[in-house]
Amino acid sequence: MKVGVIVFPGSNGDADAKYAVDHVLGEQAAFIWHKEESVAGFDALVLPGGFSYGDHLRSGAIARFSPIMAAVRRFAEAGGPVLGICNGFQILTEAGLLPGVLRRNASLRFQCEWVHVRVDEAAQATPFTVGLERGRIYRLPIAHGDGSYYASPAQLAALEASGQAVLRYCDAAGVAVEVNGSVGGVAGVCNERGNVFGLMPHPERATETVLGGADGLPFFASLRAALAAT
């Protein structure tokens, strides 16, 4: 599988995403500079974490106008798997490729910590989560200041009904907990079709036990399995 990692000015999780795919998973990843206009030849795309354009104006608000984003949109519309991690998630919501918005954390502080998430019972099968076990609790790091997911009550209800509220924060026992003020404790969502998925936690930073946990690896392994199945 060949994964394209989009590099915006200010991306800083690009190398981590590439490392997770290349060295941990043993697959192939390559950087795609944001000024490029094609994503041809890639099986999946990752919009990595970071502070694209310094979070100026609003997280992700400027990056969505980068030349590469038209190609990302076409790739997504054609059903290609697109993963947005942290700032990548913010960019995808700004671009309208994912529903909802990400607001300042309720704590009004940047939060770097390990959290627990679980796959929602009603979740759709996305290429990045289809390999995850229902009912299992995954432990992942977060590192964000603007990670509070917001959708209106009606929109949230619709997302839940359509299985788009894929990932939710919980404690080690699976009980819902408040992390950053996200409505419904939503940590990750997908689009209607399920091929575009964004999450605030960083699976790419949790792929080896020496880093404190390897619960992020199944997200990438899931993509490989999903691609192999198509």
Next chain:
Amino acid sequence: MTADLQIADSQIDDRLLAEVALSRAEYGLLVEKLGRQPTLVELAMTGAMWSEHCGYKSSKPLLKLFPTTGPRVIQGPGENAGVLDIGEGLALVMKIESHNHPSAVEPYQGAATGVGGIIRDIFTMGARPIALLNSLRFGLPDVGRTPYLLNGVVAGIGGYGNCIGIPTVGGEVYFAAPYADNPLVNAMCAGVARQEEIILAAASGVGNSLMLVGADTGRDGIHGATFASDVLAQDNEQKRPAVQVGNPFLEKLLLEACLELAKTDHIVGMQDLGAAGLTSSSVECASRGGAGVILHTDRVSRRESGMTAYEVMLSESQERMLIVVKRGREAAVKAICDRWDLHSDIVGEVTDDGLVRIVDAGREVAAIPAHILTDEVPIYQRPSRRPAYLDAEAAFDLAAALPRDPDYGAALLSLIAQPNLRSKGSIYHQYDHTIQSNTVLPPGQGDAAVVRLKDWGSQAGLAFSTDCNSVYCYLDPYRGGQLAVAEAARNVVCVGATPLAVTDCLNFGSPENPEVFYQFEQAVHGLADACRSLGIPVISGNVSLYNETSGVAVYPTPVVGMAGLLPDASKAISFSLKREGHQIVLLGLQRPSEGDGLGGSEYATMLLGQPHGRPAPLDAAHEANLYKCYLKAAAAGYIHAGHDCSEGGVAVALSEMCVSGGLGAEVWAGYLFDESDYCTASSVLFGEWAGRILCEVSNDDLRPLVDLCSEFDISIYNIGEVTAASRLQVRSFDDPQGDSRLLDLSLADLQQAYGDI
């Protein structure tokens, strides 16, 4: 030089001299060295370069005391950062720097630009930054401006480091009244490069171009270097224009562009623009290269109109880099800058006349020999006088002042809830420490932070720690200096790393006060002696003087940033207890060679409301031996958890091991002393001295560890074991087997007092 630009002697008044921060005698010296009257630009450049911040005029003789060489040292002090050979063809580049004065005025931007500046020092050398640390001091919590300063500084450090994507992996925070108006903000950065990629900041090759890359130049931060070398006046709010504003996004682009340039053949040197902006960067480039430079200020892109050559030369606008480009390669360099959306201007070229010449719109406004500004800084041998309080503290009768038989459990709970000891989780969770996927030991888990070197194909890891107990330094500056080095080294050892090198940040009050100068002098002697006896060179550093307001100086605070090397990063040792039934042993000194370890202790400070007594001395020979012994035990796999006993003594160290491991411990106080009548239980539990490490070992490894210790002549005491009881229990001296306990606390109570990890 057009003579009409030279300032007549009659025009030199006190106001002008104050503005450029030169004394009348220094002005006279400049005229003598120049052999003519200076121009205004020359006068301002000299003021900046001869400031304490750039010129080290009060500290240079003392800094010569540091050992700065060693088999691993590639570059010692004098460059942007120190460089060390860490094997496998790799180099570690590191430095610590203060941003105290700006942070006192504008905490967020002061701290943020401090971080930005130290990061630039690292990538200027061609190294990729891999870790940030810091060392912070504030006044007492919840008093006056402390909450404002603390919140602003922490947010500023996080705001810059998080955005640029370099993990903030460690640090320290202490609170004490003398820092109320003078917080200390020291930022450390470490980077790694292949040795052949290291770039030095030297201008060489006549005709090579000087390119200025990055931010446009504005009026921000003019006189920042001289501001940082002055006592903070009550009107420091008025000094806001001397504080710069940081843009980590721009610096991220600059970082990537510079590292890309470093891998090309286009450039011969790089120098970041820090204190004194273009002045210091051009002068230092010329001086290090033994060349001259000519700089056209009108070719510098401006952020605002109407700026004079004087302002351009002194601006401290952030995120700028001066690059010495090979002649003919300017377009190639510009293409790389353009790709990163960075502005670049050719602003000058390298000459061979040894002069720094500044040309503004065709007129030469300065032509000054570089060596006058760098090598001929006036050096002051400041008078020194031992403060009287030191004798009073050395004679202070702590035994009489402290309670005889307190409730030890209650005392421990109060102690670990002290602002200086309680968990700093609320602070370090605001710093991204997982970015780059290299952090093996994050903050709050080990005595030092550990990052791995996977990006260079290496199994090795680097350990980092910043340390200084400024209370010790206040009570005994010499011992305090020694103990700061030993603690930093011991912290690095505890995670299983061999200490390699020191970067130091020397924070003191005004050197013009003889008693402050005495503290400075003694602390530096202590630091230097400890480095020498432990065989650890100082490879970079920074001096911050004049940290005082209204005659109140900060505690002497010589912060030690230590780096260590682990052969295998995945073997890093945390301090959390791992398994029920394992043994807890104390390696090293059962008691200090003098006193009871309560002098300068957090325990005494907590009960008396201020520090008293004299800290226990360092036995450097024993210390070095202890490191060797422990590292051998670690390499053999005997050490499951290791923790230094520093502030709060054995009781606090055990509490931290229990809380972070979620396991209990039962120990016998009698094992901690060979003569139970020698000291009070307070000393056993809360006394502070160097030369000891608490370890968790398996029953099977106990015997070989004992043999190893005898080989190194290091004492070992099996003081207790790890339990599943979720309690920390310390049995009394006289009751080794029974139920009589000095203290018996639940982990829940300890956790609550300590706060969230």
